[in-house]
Amino acid sequence: MLNIQDLKASIEGxxxxxxxxxxxxxxxxxxxxxxxxxxxxxxxxxxxxxxEFEVNGGEVSFEGENLLELSPExxxxxxxxxxxxxxxxxxxxxxxxxxxxxxxxxxxYNGKKPMDAxxxxxxxxxxxxxxxxxxxxxxxxxxxGFSGGEKKKNEIFQMAVLEPKLAILDETDSGLDIDAxxxxxxxxxxxxxxxxxVIVVTHYxxxxxxxxxxxxxxxxxxxxxxxxxxxxxFELEEKGYDWIKEEFNSxxx
Amino acid sequence: xxxxxxxxxxxxTLTTKSNQAGINLLKDFPEIRSESLEALKEFxxxxxxxxxYKYFNVSRKIKRDYNLELPQSIEVxxxxxxxxxxxxxxxxxxxxxxxILMREFSKIxxxxxxxxxxxxxxxxxxxxxxxxxxxHERQNINKDLYLDLNNALLNAGYALKINNEINSQPVYIxxxxxxxxxxxxxxxxxxxxxxxxxxxxxxxxxYSENKNHYFRNHNxxxxxxNGALVNYHVIQECGNDSVSIHNSNIYQxxxxxxxxxxxxxxxxxxxxxxxxxxxxxxxxSHLYGLYFISNNDHIDNHTTVDHRKPxxxxxxxxxxxxxxxxxxxxxxxxxxxxxxxxxxxxQSNKNLVxxxxxxxxxxxxxxxxxxxxxxxxxxxxxxxxxEQMFYLRSRGLDKESATALLLHAFAFDIIDKVELQHLRKxxxxxxxxxxxxxxxD
Numbered sequence: 001m002l003n004i005q006d007l008k009a010s011i012e013g014x015x016x017x018x019x020x021x022x023x024x025x026x027x028x029x030x031x032x033x034x035x036x037x038x039x040x041x042x043x044x045x046x047x048x049x050x051x052e053f054e055v056n057g058g059e060v061s062f063e064g065e066n067l068l069e070l071s072p073e074x075x076x077x078x079x080x081x082x083x084x085x086x087x088x089x090x091x092x093x094x095x096x097x098x099x100x101x102x103x104x105x106x107x108x109y110n111g112k113k114p115m116d117a118x119x120x121x122x123x124x125x126x127x128x129x130x131x132x133x134x135x136x137x138x139x140x141x142x143x144x145g146f147s148g149g150e151k152k153k154n155e156i157f158q159m160a161v162l163e164p165k166l167a168i169l170d171e172t173d174s175g176l177d178i179d180a181x182x183x184x185x186x187x188x189x190x191x192x193x194x195x196x197x198v199i200v201v202t203h204y205x206x207x208x209x210x211x212x213x214x215x216x217x218x219x220x221x222x223x224x225x226x227x228x229x230x231x232x233x234f235e236l237e238e239k240g241y242d243w244i245k246e247e248f249n250s251x252x253x
Numbered sequence: 254x255x256x257x258x259x260x261x262x263x264x265x266t267l268t269t270k271s272n273q274a275g276i277n278l279l280k281d282f283p284e285i286r287s288e289s290l291e292a293l294k295e296f297x298x299x300x301x302x303x304x305x306y307k308y309f310n311v312s313r314k315i316k317r318d319y320n321l322e323l324p325q326s327i328e329v330x331x332x333x334x335x336x337x338x339x340x341x342x343x344x345x346x347x348x349x350x351x352x353i354l355m356r357e358f359s360k361i362x363x364x365x366x367x368x369x370x371x372x373x374x375x376x377x378x379x380x381x382x383x384x385x386x387x388x389h390e391r392q393n394i395n396k397d398l399y400l401d402l403n404n405a406l407l408n409a410g411y412a413l414k415i416n417n418e419i420n421s422q423p424v425y426i427x428x429x430x431x432x433x434x435x436x437x438x439x440x441x442x443x444x445x446x447x448x449x450x451x452x453x454x455x456x457x458x459x460y461s462e463n464k465n466h467y468f469r470n471h472n473x474x475x476x477x478x479n480g481a482l483v484n485y486h487v488i489q490e491c492g493n494d495s496v497s498i499h500n501s502n503i504y505q506x507x508x509x510x511x512x513x514x515x516x517x518x519x520x521x522x523x524x525x526x527x528x529x530x531x532x533x534x535x536x537x538s539h540l541y542g543l544y545f546i547s548n549n550d551h552i553d554n555h556t557t558v559d560h561r562k563p564x565x566x567x568x569x570x571x572x573x574x575x576x577x578x579x580x581x582x583x584x585x586x587x588x589x590x591x592x593x594x595x596x597x598x599x600q601s602n603k604n605l606v607x608x609x610x611x612x613x614x615x616x617x618x619x620x621x622x623x624x625x626x627x628x629x630x631x632x633x634x635x636x637x638x639x640e641q642m643f644y645l646r647s648r649g650l651d652k653e654s655a656t657a658l659l660l661h662a663f664a665f666d667i668i669d670k671v672e673l674q675h676l677r678k679x680x681x682x683x684x685x686x687x688x689x690x691x692x693x694d
Contacts, residue, residue, distance in 0.1 A: 073651050090659070098658055
């Protein structure tokens with residue numbers, strides 16, 4: 001589904017990604033872990049098409065197509081979803097306000113008929129239950145005055161509504177209490193299927209108790225320095241990141 | 254600064270034309286006209302050396318060979334008029350076309366209790382009573398040379414009195430301009446008196462076809478008596494080869510509350526001077542404004558909130574979107590006079606500039622002589638937030654609809670303040686059309 005080869009990206013002259021290789025197949029869940037500043041969020045942003053980052057090497061293909069040539073909206077329409085680490089506040093725009101247009105622009109792009117108001121409402125209600133989110137929250141200005149947990153739940157709600165093929169969760173667990181974490185994880189697990197994939201970017205192993213990954217990768221200094229199964233996450237939780245750093249720094253570049 | 258012969262000749266030429274047109278709507282108050290003529294002959298019309306008009310210089314345009322005579326017969330499609338009215342069955346609708354009152358398209362009912370409407374050329378004692386009130390109040394106002402021009406060359410107008418505590422019928426006054434006649438110089442004046450404890454919803458809606466050049470020099474004088482409650486709305490869609498100046502003076506008596514709304518949607522040269530005079534204690538004033546400047550339009554909003562007595566509250570909130578080669582000015586003056594203690598006066602101006610060639614000049618100006626007051630002002634000018642833009646696009650919205658959505662959110666902050674549902678819908682649909690906004694709420 002997603003194939004990243006030797007991906008390099010920089011921002012304002014700082015080289016952040018220095019050659020990422022990663023393959024995500026349909027149905028798989030990959031966790032990307034790593035210390036602060038290792039490039040985890042940059043990777044998520046580059047995949048979603050954030051324009052501040054300059055891709056200066058490598059290739060990314062999504063379902064056989066060159067992802068890097070697509071606009072952010074076309075990536076979304078092809079089925080990529082980014083749950084933001086810091087969801088923006090948009091005064092005067094509610095979640096339901098833009099989701100209907102978003103869903104229909106995605107459908108149009110994929111040659112499907114628009115969803116009518118009745119079906120949209122039914123669809124929304126279903127997903128609201130899934131992430132235990134309140135109608136009143138969805139009709140309020142997006143993220144304005146939302147708690148940290150509400151913001152993240154809203155991200156997962158949008159993911160559930162848009163039903164992407166590949167969801168990228170950028171530190172969705174940060175700032176969540178244990179109840180919110182369970183709800184968020186539950187939402188993600190409901191989306192899991194043999195056709196859909198998830199990339200979970202996280203700093204801690206905690207979320208991975210709920211969203212069990214097939215693979216765990218450790219990102220450090222802009223490269224994936226170690227890959228393994230979920231056991232790797234436990235090892236990191238226990239030992240921290242220092243041993244990874246030491247191991248990496250002692251290897252001649 | 255001495256006036257040149259050309260300037261004096263211009264005033265003389267215009268006066269002669271006005272006399273030839275044979276309209277003298279203020280004939281029982283000759284001092285109004287003579288004082289204004291004197292001022293014009295002393296100072297001329299303001300050009301770029303005049304502080305108040307340095308960004309808005311139309312002194313060259315006024316030299317055109319204008320027509321001051323209103324056309325006596327006008328061809329117009331009834332459907333054209335009907336399609337431009339606010340859909341409010343309950344409303345009083347007053348239609349002017351090229352300055353002429355079109356009774357056949359209007360819905361005016363003078364038999365309603367507490368409602369009196371007259372064309373200024375009615376010249377009856379009722380009109381004179383209203384003019385008398387105006388002549389008394391106007392002694393206090395800030396001088397403006399275009400207001401003087403309006404007084405000197407006045408060729409159309411109306412007088413309106415509302416004395417109704419129930420506020421059952423909103424009043425919509427339309428100022429339409431169609432293709433005929435070319436090069437009209439229209440000096441129109443509306444005088445509105447809202448009596449003690451009366452409630453009024455008044456809208457002045459300006460709409461012009463883009464075809465011909467005209468110069469509209471409009472003046473609204475609104476007198477709010479003790480305890481009056483007034484919502485006054487102005488919606489402006491002026492032609493792309495037009496000059497429009499609108500001087501509004503609003504006089505507030507004790508315990509009155511006024512909300513003004515100024516929606517400026519288009520105009521090659523459009524200038525608003527809105528002056529609020531808080532002449533007695535316990536007045537409350539809210540000034541809301543939204544301007545949308547695109548093409549090569551130039552739209553200026555100059556406001557003055559003059560706190561003259563203690564215990565008054567004013568709040569001003571203007572927002573603007575400047576696109577393409579649009580140029581705009583916001584100048585908000587707040588005066589707090591020496592004895593206006595316990596004044597609360599607030600002002601905010603926010604602008605979104607969408608292109609590199611768009612310009613906004615914003616100038617808050619507070620002059621405070623009293624010491625026990627609360628005043629604040631703020632102005633921001635920025636662009637569409639890139640983070641918000643990326644967020645919406647990452648959900649599948651294309652650039653155009655994401656932009657429309659964000660601009661809609663910016664503008665509707667002001668539109669939502671309009672209390673009249675029919676009018677809010679009317680303005681909302683105009684703005685949405687303008688923004689290409691197609692979302693359902």
